[in-house]
Amino acid sequence: MPAQISLEALKVLDAIDRHGSFAAAAEALYRVPSAITYTVQRLEEEHDIKVFEKQGRRMVLTPVGRMLLQHGRQILEATESLAEMAQRMAHGWEAQLTIAINGIFPIELIFPLLRRFQKVQPDIHLALRYETLAGTWDCLHEGRADLVIGAPGLPPQGRSYDTLPLPLMPEGAFCYVAAPDHPVCALEQPVKRDVLRRFTSVVIPDSSKRLPALTYGLVESQSRLFVPDMDAKLKAHLAGLGIGxxxxxxxxxxxxxxxxxEIAVELVRTDHSHYIAWHSSNRGRALQWFVEALREHNPYAELLAESLR
Structure with missing residues (x-):
């Protein structure tokens, strides 16, 4: 098995290339020039390769040396990033924060908060995901998200959660729709449940993997077109593919x-309260930053409050 290439050797190659000579690299690394020469010679001997070759008065990288430098810099950057990540975690900052948003809400409402956070901690990874119905609680319950926005109804049993309530959705916050050329539009309104069964309903399935799934506004035995998110659902309605x-x-x-x-239908849609939620035991500083930011300025609460007017 060939000897491993050391980080020290990669640092020396990087310094020589950046500073233009062995002597300048030695000065930048606070070494004597002979130490730089020895590191390069040992690298070449241990791996039976030629890293530098002489061109006139200069030593230049060979193709093998250039390849080592290119990939070696990626390794050096990764080790620096790893050290910074470990230091952040030691001071209470998470390496990554995952935020799950109920698919009924526009994801872009949170973008201004993301920009503010990036100015505070630009190196922390942020992950956004859409979840549907009980899937919002499920992803928090199962640890797939650190913070959820728009979780409907009460939290599941078995874990302790902290929550911020969103304003109640008013009556009429949801409307039953179809494309104007859809045959349901020609029927007498309100359209009865039995009649709705004749038409395909466009549905975003509940994304819960373990918790009991929820359904709203569906009629038994009605055919369904399942779509991945609210944007797809809207487009499916516009295309006349279904109602809902x-x-x-x-x-x-x-x-x-x-x-x-908008179609008047003989259906009663009962909607739960919605919450922002996170595990009570999670004391990560990134999570706490977002919780405080949402307490101060909550675009989702503003969206719902506007619908109450």
Whole structure:
């Protein structure tokens, strides 16, 4: 098995290339020039390669040396990043924070908070994901997210959670829609449940993996078109592929333009309260930063409050 290439050797190659000579690299690394020469010679001898060759009065990298330097710099950057990550974690900052958002809400509402956070901790990884219905609680319960926004109803049993309530959704916050050329639009309204069974419903399935799934606004034995997220659901309605509920704040521009029609139906949609939630035991500083920021300025609460007016 060939000897491993040391980080020290990679640092020497990097310094020689950056500073232009063995002597300048020695000065930058606070070494004597002979130590730099010895490190290069040992690297070449241990691996039976030629890293530098003489061109006139200069020593230049060979193709093998250039390859070592290119990949070696990636390794050096990774080790520096690892050390910084360990230091951040030692001071209470997470390496990554994952935020799950209920798919009824626009994900871009949180972008201003992300920009503020990046100015505080630009090296912490942030991950956003959409979840649907009980999937919001499920991903928090199972550890797939650190913070959830818009979790419906009460938290599941077995864990301790802290929450911030969002404003209650008003009556009429959701509207039942179809494309204007969809056959349901020609029927007498309100459309009865039995009649709705004839038409495909566009559905975002509950994303929960372990907790009991929730369903809203569906009729038994109704055919369903399953789509991955709210944007796809909206587009499916616009394309006339099915009928179903949309949040009114998402449907409003298309109702105004006539691209969608609101349909009166004999269905009762009962919606839960919604919460921002996180594990009580999680004391990560990135999580706490976002909790405090959402207490101070909560764009999702503002969106719901606007719908109450």
């Amino acid at each position: 509920y949309l949040p009114r704040f998402r449907a409003a521009p298309y109702l105004a333009s006539g691209e969608l029609r």
